[in-house]
Amino acid sequence: MSAALNCNISFIGGGNMAQALIGGLISRGLPATRITVSDPVEKVRLLLTEKDVHVTDDNIAAIRDADIVLFAVKPQVLASVLKPLKGLLEGKLVMSIVAGAEIATIANLLDTNRIVRVMPNTPALVQTGAHGLYATEAVNAQDRELASQVLAATGLTIWVNSEAQIDAVTAVSGSGPAYFFYMMESMIRAGKNLGLDEKVATALTLQTALGAAQMAITSSNTPAELRKNVTSPNGTTQAALEVFDRAQISQNIQAALAAAQKRSQELAQELSESSK
Numbered sequence: 001m002s003a004a005l006n007c008n009i010s011f012i013g014g015g016n017m018a019q020a021l022i023g024g025l026i027s028r029g030l031p032a033t034r035i036t037v038s039d040p041v042e043k044v045r046l047l048l049t050e051k052d053v054h055v056t057d058d059n060i061a062a063i064r065d066a067d068i069v070l071f072a073v074k075p076q077v078l079a080s081v082l083k084p085l086k087g088l089l090e091g092k093l094v095m096s097i098v099a100g101a102e103i104a105t106i107a108n109l110l111d112t113n114r115i116v117r118v119m120p121n122t123p124a125l126v127q128t129g130a131h132g133l134y135a136t137e138a139v140n141a142q143d144r145e146l147a148s149q150v151l152a153a154t155g156l157t158i159w160v161n162s163e164a165q166i167d168a169v170t171a172v173s174g175s176g177p178a179y180f181f182y183m184m185e186s187m188i189r190a191g192k193n194l195g196l197d198e199k200v201a202t203a204l205t206l207q208t209a210l211g212a213a214q215m216a217i218t219s220s221n222t223p224a225e226l227r228k229n230v231t232s233p234n235g236t237t238q239a240a241l242e243v244f245d246r247a248q249i250s251q252n253i254q255a256a257l258a259a260a261q262k263r264s265q266e267l268a269q270e271l272s273e274s275s276k
Contacts, residue, residue, distance in 0.1 A: 003142075004030065004149035010062045012081060013072035014039035014048050014055070017097055020124040021070070022051060024153030027127075038062035059085060063092065068150065070095040071106075075267070079275040080110035089114075093143050095150065099170070100267035103136060103163060107139075113138035116147040119169045120154075122177050126183050129155030132169030134162070167268070171260035179256075184209055 006046055008027065011018045026032055026137045032052040037060045039045055045055040056062050063069050063085065069092050072082050078098055089112045097118045098102040107113050116139055119132040131151045135144060160169060184205050191201025215221050231237045244250070 001079065003146055004028075004068075007067040007146070008034050008036070008065050009068045009070065009150065010036040010038070010066035011070050011072055012038050012059055012062065013074075014044045016070040016122075016125060017074060017120055018070070019048070020127075020129070020154050021072075021150065022053060024124070025150065026051065028153045030153075036062045036066065060088065063088060066092055068093045068095060068146065070097065070150070072097050072099075074098075075100050075271050078105075078271065079109060082106065083270075086111050093139075093146060095147055100264065100271045101175075102268050102272060103134070105268075105272045109275060114143065116143070116146075117163065117166060118151065119166050120151070120176045121173050124154035127154050130173040131155060131157045132166055132173065133157060133159050134166050135159075167261045167264040170251065170264040171257040175260050175265075179234055179253075184233070 004025070007030075011022065018037065022035055022037070022131070025035065033054070035051075035053040036056065037045070037048050037053055038056050038061075039048070040057050041227070042057075045057065048055050059081065069089060071078075071081070071094070075098055079099055086109060089110050092112075093113060094106065094110065094115045095118060096115065097120050098106075099119075101117070103113075103117050104114050106115050106117075113136060115137045116133055121130050123129045124131070129151075131154075133144075133147060133151070135147070139147075144159070148159075151157045159171075160166060187205040187208075188198070188201045191205065192198055196204075212226075215226060221229070227241075231241060234261060
């Protein structure tokens with residue numbers, strides 16, 4: 001990430017995701033002195049000073065010397081945060097991890113088209129995030145590479161071909177950690193019901209989740225093939241999977257992700273209308 005290491009990066013909003021990115025960037029070699037964070041909450045600013053980054057509650061001052069400005073604020077305050085910065089982003093790459101904030105909405109509020117929209121997910125907090133990115137043709141290849149370098153500090157980066165696909169990314173990876181946590185909750189509860197101590201059920205479930213994910217990442221086989229490999233005819237795994245099939249778990253998961261995508265589209269529309 002040599003290019004990113006030579007940039008001044010300003011974060012507008014210093015919450016958990018911003019802190020994850022900041023930690024990742026510093027661990028990759030970006031000097032803390034090149035990072036500025038603006039946040040209205042004093043407690044957040046005090047926490048960030050421990051990372052030796054510059055902190056302020058003045059957004060205009062924060063972006064003054066920035067090469068990259070990354071917006072990490074709540075959707076409901078987007079318009080109030082961006083409007084005072086209109087016309088001040090010339091020569092700067094804008095990145096946004098604001099849920100539901102379409103590029104057109106941000107462009108209208110800031111009067112710039114040099115914008116990369118990102119849908120991250122919370123495993124970025126432990127440097128295993130999955131980030132979906134989209135930008136219009138107004139963002140050149142150099143800027144795309146720069147955005148990728150910033151986000152790669154906390155995980156995988158995947159560019160999508162249309163902004164509409166960001167809603168699908170939201171459904172799959174943005175909300176995805178919650179689906180796996182839900183499965184873990186259910187398995188732990190089932191283990192307890194089967195007579196295991198809660199700590200034992202938890203340890204076995206979490207390690208199994210980790211191991212299965214690692215196998216899927218490193219194997220040349222697809223998840224479907226890996227599933228078949230551990231499913232013996234008339235065995236215990238087959239008995240469990242037959243229950244899943246009778247309950248139409250696969251179909252329900254697909255319906256759930258479609259609902260998440262639809263809600264992402266609705267939120268984007270609501271944010272666009274409220275920001276006018």
